[in-house]
Every structure is written in C-alpha cells, then in structure tokens.
Amino acid sequence: MKHLYRTASLGVALALFTALTPALADGTAGGASFVNKGLVGVGRIPAGQRDKFGETFGSGSGMAMDPAGWTHDVTGYKGSLWLLPDRGYNVAGTADYRPRLNTIGIEFAPVAPGAAPAAGQEQTGVKATLADTMLLTDDKGVNATGLDPLSDVRAASGDMPMLPAATNGKLALDNEAIVRLPDGSMFISDEYGPNIYRFSAEGRLLSATQPPAALVPMRKGTPNFSSDNPGAGAAEPDPKDPETGRQNNQGLEGMALTPDGKFLIAVLQSATRxxxxxxxxxxxxxxxxxxxxxxxxxxxxxxxxxxxxxxxTDAKGKTKVAAQSEIVALSDTAFLMLARDSGNGQGVKGDTSFYRRINIVDLAGATDIAGAFDTADKPLAPKGVLAPSVTPARLAPFIDINDSAELGRFGLHNGAPNDHDNLSEKWEAMSVVSVLDPKLPDDYFLFVGNDNDFLTQDGFQVGASYKADDGANVDTMFLVYQVTLPGLGRK
Structure with missing residues (x-):
C-alpha cells in the first residue's frame, strides 16, 4: 500500500504555524530530517484492571521504555515499560491514594507503515500485561499521598527544599513524568510543587529539586501548593487560584533526559499565572x-x-492554547512535545478533539532566560504578551494524533460516536525504543499512552468501590508510531 511519510525538519526560515505560534518551514537541524512513518500498532489494558494492591490500575501520566530488555525475533518484539499514574481517581476531590509505579510487560507485533491490520486484529498489536506495582514513599519510608496539599508545607531541611504536604502529614504528589536512570533510580516530576523528585530503584525519595521562584505557586505572599482539588470535607484554598507561579493542575507535565544523559529537560504544562x-x-x-x-x-x-x-480554534470559534502533556528529548536543544485540547473524547461530554499533536521543539536560537525572569515580580509575558527582548523556541509539526486515516486503519476515530473506539481525552505519556533494524539505525517506535483518569464502572481505590459518571469505561491505551529520529542513538 502506498504511504506518504510525514517529514518535519528544523533549521530554516520561520513560518507561521498559526497566527500566534512561530514554526519552521521545511529544512534541517544539523542536516537531519525527522520522519513520521505512521501508526503501526495499538493496544489496550481494560479499564477495570486492578494492580497488585487490588486497586484500579488506571492512568498513564508518564512512561519510560526499558531499552536494555527490548528484543526482536521473528514473532515480533518483547520488553517492558514503566507507566506512571497520577494522583488516583479524583473526580469528586482528591483522596489518600498511594502514589505508585507500574511495570508493564510488552509484546508488540507491528504492521508495516501504511498497512492495514488483519480484520479483527486492529487493536491487538500491542499486548500489555501488568507485571508489578511499586509504591513511592518519602525519604523516611512513609507512603506519599495524592491528596491536595491545600495550605500545608513541609519545611526545608538539609538538602531537601520545602515540599507539599497533605493535612495527614504525608508528602503530596501528583506525578506526571518519569525518567529512569541506568542504576534503576528515577526522576519523577509533579504538578503540586511543581518539583522534580529523585527516587531510589525501590521507590524511596532521595532528593528533590524546586524550580525557580517564578514557578512556585503563591497565595497571599506565601507558597501554597494546593491545586484546588480538596479531599472530602476539606475547604477550598483562598484564593482558589495562585496569584503567581504555576496555575492549578499545570505543573511540570513533561520531562526527559537528553540522549547523552547530561541534561534533564522539564517543561511547565502552560504559562505561569x-x-x-x-x-x-x-x-x-x-x-x-x-x-x-x-x-x-x-x-x-x-x-x-x-x-x-x-x-x-474551538467549536465556538474561540482561540485556545493547547497545553503540553509530555516531551521526549532528541538532544540538548530539541525535543518532541505532545500538546492537546481538553474536554473532548471518550469518557467526557465533548466528543471531537480539535488538537492533539506531537510537535518538534527547537531551542537553538531561543533566548536563554535563566536568571532573568526567575522571580514572580518579573513576568516575561504580562497578559500573555512576550517581552520583545525574548526570542522563543521554534515549533515544527510532526504527528497529528487525530489523523482520521491513520486512526481508521486501526478501527479508531476522533469524534462522534463517542464510543469505545473514540480516542479518550488525555494523551499524556510518550517514550521511544529502537526498531532494532540495522538497515534502519535511526528508526524508533514512539509509544504514546493515555491518562484514562481511572474511569471505570468497576473501580476500587482507598478502600471503596466507585463507578465513573455517565457510564464511562475508558481503557488505558497505547498508540505506536514508527519514526525516524536521526542522531538519537549517538551519544
């Protein structure tokens, strides 16, 4: 079957991606072109899946493939990945959900780019099996919690900065992205801080990094890490939104280690207040x-x-900004960035998404603002208007997740009917692994996963059963693209 590859390049003249966003015309970055060969596999984990603690398995807010265990034979690929859920089922407020990390066994039989899967096998190319679940604890070995920290703060001590704390005294985490290091330890970013945490291979907190002061949420002149999602019986923060710093639920959503292991890139989900x-x-x-x-x-x-x-542009003709949900580093100056709209997809009332795309971000040529706008009293874009002295990064479109033709080959769609095969709202996890083909040394599988918000009709968390509203039953899903990423494997 004829297939038109999508190619995105960096390094030539600027063009307009939209009226407000700088983008790049066709060109190269260091002579390299990035190619999207298309969707090659789909898989699901049922919405009612329970983890080893007997609780609803749920969301994929962050993902990290295990490249060391990735193998290929005549039957396909085998390996594993780590899937990071966020703060648990919290439609009616946060609960004392224990943050955790899931290990998923993967068997993958991709179709050729552009080919159609066999009838009845459209969404079985990725077989994902829950292998293990590990709880995350604070530095004293006490379980962390998904509860909104409201106004509580654990004071800085030693090398540890001040940290969000729930009313029960536990470290409050809303996990969003994960990076695994060769020794098994890991960086995990969160919404509440928004902080970067380093955990041991066994899940114990080792250290924490607080971002510049400009990102720390402040209410009435005091650090306040609430996201305005109080637990049962708790009062809302005052005021509901921070006055400066990260907006509620818009923390360090994307994070990735550069291929050479020298730099860690973390991106705020959207602009500070x-x-x-x-x-x-x-x-x-x-x-x-x-x-x-x-x-x-x-x-x-x-x-x-x-x-x-x-x-x-949304359904009402209004201009909206697509917040970013995850990144994959290509170098110390370029990364893939997944950005999306909200309120549309299976499990929510809106059925048609207007924006779910993976773009290439080029930092080369952008102004390094480190130290210049790192306090809350020095905004870089008051009311959203960027300071003229600052040159932003450049974007190039790469993968349109909502592409109807691509989805259609695998029995999926974007929009009505809002059924089991309509993409769910939140796509928030990405990771890459080699295709292991010596003839295609720069080709990778890009795994993209959703955060299903633990929406199921057979839910169980924190000692109680639940049913998601409106009969929602949203599987955890994986979409896999074959892409060419020149230079990624060279350190």
Missing part, C-alpha cells in the same frame, strides 16, 4: 527548564527557554 497563565487564551508562553544532571542528587539549572504552545 503572571505570564498569562490565568486565561486559557493567553497561557501560551510556557517555560522549558534545562538542568545539568551530572550530579543526579543536585540538579543545577543550566538554561531556561520560552516555549510557545500551539493554538487552535
């Missing part, structure tokens, strides 16, 4: 923090850049 993050239409200018990771216990901010999030 003082930079236009107080409105869905002006929250475009978010920040990428680039840390020197040579000493994992003590990350050092090396660079900071403005990343202009993509914009789209």
């Amino acid at each position: 003082q930079d236009g993050g107080d409105s869905p239409s002006t929250r475009q200018n978010t920040r990428a923090l680039v840390y020197d990771a040579s000493d994992p216990a003590h990350l050092k901010l090396a660079h900071e850049y403005v990343v202009p999030l993509p914009v789209f």
Whole structure:
C-alpha cells in the first residue's frame, strides 16, 4: 500500500504555524530530517484492571521504555515499560491514594507503515500485561499521598527544599513524568510543587529539586501548593487560584533526559499565572527548564527557554492554547512535545478533539532566560504578551494524533460516536525504543499512552468501590508510531 511519510525538519526560515505560534518551514537541524512513518500498532489494558494492591490500575501520566530488555525475533518484539499514574481517581476531590509505579510487560507485533491490520486484529498489536506495582514513599519510608496539599508545607531541611504536604502529614504528589536512570533510580516530576523528585530503584525519595521562584505557586505572599482539588470535607484554598507561579493542575507535565544523559529537560504544562497563565487564551508562553544532571542528587539549572504552545480554534470559534502533556528529548536543544485540547473524547461530554499533536521543539536560537525572569515580580509575558527582548523556541509539526486515516486503519476515530473506539481525552505519556533494524539505525517506535483518569464502572481505590459518571469505561491505551529520529542513538 502506498504511504506518504510525514517529514518535519528544523533549521530554516520561520513560518507561521498559526497566527500566534512561530514554526519552521521545511529544512534541517544539523542536516537531519525527522520522519513520521505512521501508526503501526495499538493496544489496550481494560479499564477495570486492578494492580497488585487490588486497586484500579488506571492512568498513564508518564512512561519510560526499558531499552536494555527490548528484543526482536521473528514473532515480533518483547520488553517492558514503566507507566506512571497520577494522583488516583479524583473526580469528586482528591483522596489518600498511594502514589505508585507500574511495570508493564510488552509484546508488540507491528504492521508495516501504511498497512492495514488483519480484520479483527486492529487493536491487538500491542499486548500489555501488568507485571508489578511499586509504591513511592518519602525519604523516611512513609507512603506519599495524592491528596491536595491545600495550605500545608513541609519545611526545608538539609538538602531537601520545602515540599507539599497533605493535612495527614504525608508528602503530596501528583506525578506526571518519569525518567529512569541506568542504576534503576528515577526522576519523577509533579504538578503540586511543581518539583522534580529523585527516587531510589525501590521507590524511596532521595532528593528533590524546586524550580525557580517564578514557578512556585503563591497565595497571599506565601507558597501554597494546593491545586484546588480538596479531599472530602476539606475547604477550598483562598484564593482558589495562585496569584503567581504555576496555575492549578499545570505543573511540570513533561520531562526527559537528553540522549547523552547530561541534561534533564522539564517543561511547565502552560504559562505561569503572571505570564498569562490565568486565561486559557493567553497561557501560551510556557517555560522549558534545562538542568545539568551530572550530579543526579543536585540538579543545577543550566538554561531556561520560552516555549510557545500551539493554538487552535474551538467549536465556538474561540482561540485556545493547547497545553503540553509530555516531551521526549532528541538532544540538548530539541525535543518532541505532545500538546492537546481538553474536554473532548471518550469518557467526557465533548466528543471531537480539535488538537492533539506531537510537535518538534527547537531551542537553538531561543533566548536563554535563566536568571532573568526567575522571580514572580518579573513576568516575561504580562497578559500573555512576550517581552520583545525574548526570542522563543521554534515549533515544527510532526504527528497529528487525530489523523482520521491513520486512526481508521486501526478501527479508531476522533469524534462522534463517542464510543469505545473514540480516542479518550488525555494523551499524556510518550517514550521511544529502537526498531532494532540495522538497515534502519535511526528508526524508533514512539509509544504514546493515555491518562484514562481511572474511569471505570468497576473501580476500587482507598478502600471503596466507585463507578465513573455517565457510564464511562475508558481503557488505558497505547498508540505506536514508527519514526525516524536521526542522531538519537549517538551519544
């Protein structure tokens, strides 16, 4: 079957991606072109799956493939990945859900790019099996919690900065992205801080990194890490939104280690409050923090850049900003970034998504703002208007997750009917692994996973059963693309 590859390149003249977002015309970055060969596999984990603690398995907010165990033979590929859920089922407020990490066994039989799967096998190319679940604890070995931290703060001590704490005294985590290191330890980013945490291979907190002060949520002049999702019986924060710092539920959503292992890149989901993050239409200018990771216990901010999030027009003709949900580092100056709209897809009332795309972000040529706008009283984009002295990163479109033709080959769609085969709302996890073909040394499988918000009709968490509203029963899903990423494997 004839298949038109999608190619995105970096490094030539700027063009307009939309009226508000700078993008790149066809060209190269260091002579390299990035190619999307298309969707080659789909798989599901049932919505009612329970983990080893007997609780609903649920969401994929962050993902990390295990490249060391990835193998290929005549039957296909085998390996494993780590899937990070966020703070648990929290439609009616947060609960004392124990943060955890799931290990997933993968068997993958891809179709050729552009080919159609066999009838009845459209969504069975990825066989994902829950292999293990590990709880995450604080530095004292006490279980962490998904509860909203409201106004509680654990004071800084030693090398540990101040940390969000729930009313029960536990470390409050809303996990969003994961990076596994060769020794098994891991970096995990969160919404509440928004912080970067380093855990041991056994899940115990080792160290924490607080972002620049401009990102720390402040209410009435005091750090306050609430996301305005109080637990049962708890009062809402006052005021509901931070006055400066990260907006509620818009923390360090994307994080990735560069291929050479030297830098850790973390991206805020959307602009800080003082930079236009107080409105869905002006929250475009978010920040990428680039840390020197040579000493994992003590990350050092090396660079900071403005990343202009993509914009789209919604059903009412209004211009909205697509917040970012995950990144994959291609180098210390380029990364893939998944951005999406909200409120549309299986499990929610809206059926048709207007924006779910993976773009390539190029930091080369962008202004390094580290130290220049790192306090809350120095906004870089008041009311969303970027300071003229700052050159933002550039974007190039790469993969349209909503592509009807691609989805159709696998029995999926975007939009009505809002059924089991309509893509769910939140796609928030990405990771790459080699295709292991010596003839295609720069080809990778890009795994993309959803956060299903633990929506099931057979739910159980924190000692209680539940049923999601409106009969929602949303599987955890994987979409796998074959892509060419030149230079990614060379360190």
